[in-house]
Amino acid sequence: MTTTTLAAALEALETVAAGAGVDPAGARREGEALAATVAEPNKGAFVDWCAETGRASSAEPFFDAASRGRRYRVAQTATMSLLAAGGSAHAPAYAAALGDVALAAASLGTPDPRSSGNAVTAAAAQLAEAPAQRPTPPTLGDEVTGSLLEQLSVVQRKIAGLNTAPLPSLLGDGAAPSAPSTSEQQPPVAVQPPPGTPAEPEPAPEPERPAKTVEELLAELDELVGLADVKAEIHRQAAVLRVEGLRAEAGLKTPDITRHMVFNGNPGTGKTTVARLVAGIYAALGLLSKGQLVEVDRSELVAGYLGQTATKTAEVVASAIGGVLFIDEAYSLSGDQYGREAIDTLVKEMEDNRADLVVIVAGYPLPMAVFIGENPGLESRFRTHVEFADYTDDELVDIFAVMARGAEYDVDDAVLERLRTILGGVDRGPTFGNARYVRNLLEASIGRQAWRLREVETPSLEQLRVLEPDDLAEIEPVDIGGEADGPDPQREETT
Known part of the structure; x- marks a missing residue:
């Protein structure tokens, strides 16, 4: 197999x-942002990215996309979240396609080991079930997991400087086979059956995975x-x-409980x-119809001109x-007036x-606290405040x-x-990245491991997996970028 181009x-x-029945244009925007941040x-x-995405060569759209896409290195895209939340049979293929995008992006420009780390964590982040949060390995029967692990195998071989022939399954002999990546899929060769041979029945469509229960989600x-x-x-x-839901089903009066949170x-x-x-959890309780997460910041709500912001929001x-x-x-x-327009539209919606x-x-x-207090329309709707220490x-x-695993x-x-030694020497000011900081350490160490293996002609599976103490090096908190570096990692944290 050869590595696909970003355009492909x-x-x-x-x-x-x-x-999968989702917006292809929206999926492409997610892919372009993911590629830019990797x-x-x-x-x-930026030169190669612009060429592969059909843009005139300019650094501005590249870095704008990279800023939007940083959250995708550590958390699912909105479309991936929608497919995973609904148990869609198309989720594994979409996750694999995002993995291909991340892999292709790591080769843009003059490759830096850090982009290899970005590609690995970005591919892993698209798993439907936050593998970096589980203390045990992913469920072997999970199709999304199998698909993404195939992508990670390719990324690991790529950053070690090898050809990208398939590796043995990293799940072990008992694992369910993973789906091929989109860049590996070949059209089937039609073979004429002998006369009189009964036609094979059409394969049944892939069943959707059952939605998780409230108990399962609370356990996660x-x-x-x-x-x-x-x-x-x-x-x-x-x-x-x-x-509240049980009282409503019984025909009893229910208090008006706001579900929005700070x-x-x-x-x-x-x-x-x-x-x-x-x-x-809210979807499992029947309070939401789908259960996807759409994550945005100011740039995705506010437009350049008054009047456009309302439509964008x-x-x-x-x-x-x-x-x-x-x-x-x-x-x-x-x-500013643009932000106020976004807030007014948000309250109405x-x-x-x-x-x-x-x-x-x-x-x-x-x-x-200041933001909520200054906006009466918001203050009345956001009564539940959750404090994250x-x-x-x-x-x-x-x-x-668990992120490394x-x-x-x-x-x-x-x-x-x-890692403990590094953390002991880091200033814990208000902009310290917490789990985002250690996620960035992991990404950097993956890049250093790739550089360490650059002259090893045929690394073993163990060498491809093992990080050594020297692969970890302290990075300045300013490199993390504070809130601007994307959403929270524990998946991030991983979020």
């Missing part, structure tokens, strides 16, 4: 999206590292809303991961109906779609270990001790 990978992504460290990548929440107070609040909300916390404290689980809200709209750094909407939409706004604690060193070490890398006690 994006075209394949659109094809899969069309087959390739961002590569010198001159409980498996997250740390976040004790957050878990308790989400459990309480689930219990209250469950009883997530207060520093970068990388798990806000996006928990928002995704909230979307699933309404379109974003429409894409989130049936699920959760998650607005990161929501306080950035304060202070929340009221018009209150039966099938939940909005979660998130950001630093103090600016969020910073992680301890022990929690960050645990998060690093989710991306198919092995780390031993020596690596984790090296």
